[in-house]
Amino acid sequence: MNNYDEMSERAAAMIADQIKHVPHSTLGLATGSTPEGLYRSLIQKNRQDKVSFKDVTTFNLDEYIGLSETDTNSYHFFMHSHFFDYIDIQHHNIHIPNGLANDLEQECENYEAKIRNIDIQVLGLGLNGHIGFNEPGTSFLSRTHLVHLTESTRKANSRYFKTIEDVPERAITMGINTIMKSKKIILLVSGERKAEAVERLMNGEISEDFPASVLQRHPNVVLIGDKAALKKL
Numbered sequence: 427m428n429n430y431d432e433m434s435e436r437a438a439a440m441i442a443d444q445i446k447h448v449p450h451s452t453l454g455l456a457t458g459s460t461p462e463g464l465y466r467s468l469i470q471k472n473r474q475d476k477v478s479f480k481d482v483t484t485f486n487l488d489e490y491i492g493l494s495e496t497d498t499n500s501y502h503f504f505m506h507s508h509f510f511d512y513i514d515i516q517h518h519n520i521h522i523p524n525g526l527a528n529d530l531e532q533e534c535e536n537y538e539a540k541i542r543n544i545d546i547q548v549l550g551l552g553l554n555g556h557i558g559f560n561e562p563g564t565s566f567l568s569r570t571h572l573v574h575l576t577e578s579t580r581k582a583n584s585r586y587f588k589t590i591e592d593v594p595e596r597a598i599t600m601g602i603n604t605i606m607k608s609k610k611i612i613l614l615v616s617g618e619r620k621a622e623a624v625e626r627l628m629n630g631e632i633s634e635d636f637p638a639s640v641l642q643r644h645p646n647v648v649l650i651g652d653k654a655a656l657k658k659l
């Protein structure tokens with residue numbers, strides 16, 4: 427794709443197509459700056475093209491531990507303010523891990539048990555190859571679990587916080603195995619800073635040291651990127 431808008435539009439068209447054919451679809455959703463354009467485009471389609479989310483169920487990939495839903499840095503807040511508040515989705519069909527649960531291990535188990543038959547999973551790519559919050563070294567067999575974020579990830583995400591100390595140290599994330607069970611995966615990559623990770627993802631060895639490399643084993647992955655992110659291919 428030539429640029430960010432084209433990338434976003436392409437991904438939105440694929441998702442809209444899925445929902446038009448199967449209104450009761452299940453979507454796996456991601457946060458981060460990369461999918462913002464995709465959500466904007468889906469909001470537009472919801473308003474203008476009669477693409478309805480009325481019967482759609484969503485599962486988000488991850489959430490920070492310790493941030494409330496009203497904290498502007500929580501992924502709950504992100505999803506509502508960038509997407510859910512503007513479409514006709516039913517609230518009981520939205521699922522995001524609860525990073526404030528008293529028993530976090532139990533929350534992981536409960537979340538994993540709820541996830542079923544994701545038709546399309548949207549993914550972004552961390553600079554160190556993380557998908558969701560599955561950092562390097564995560565087992566490919568992992569289910570929804572608690573993670574300690576690496577310094578590199580906290581640093582990358584600190585752009586949204588006042589200081590790096592404010593970035594939570596832990597998160598809940600779907601596991602690699604959870605993600606791999608999705609029927610189809612759309613991986614979105616944008617900007618030059620992702621170029622090296624994209625190259626490693628496509629041409630590097632499949633290894634738990636670089637979580638996204640597992641996608642080479644998935645039968646139905648679509649990589650959609652802008653020119654800058656794909657320039658090393």
Ligand code: GLP
Nearest residue numbers: 457458459460550551552558559
């Ligand atoms: C975070 C999220 C990931 C996301 C990644 C990249 O760590 N947990 O799901 O893919 O950041 O974010 P961005 O799209 O802002 O580069």
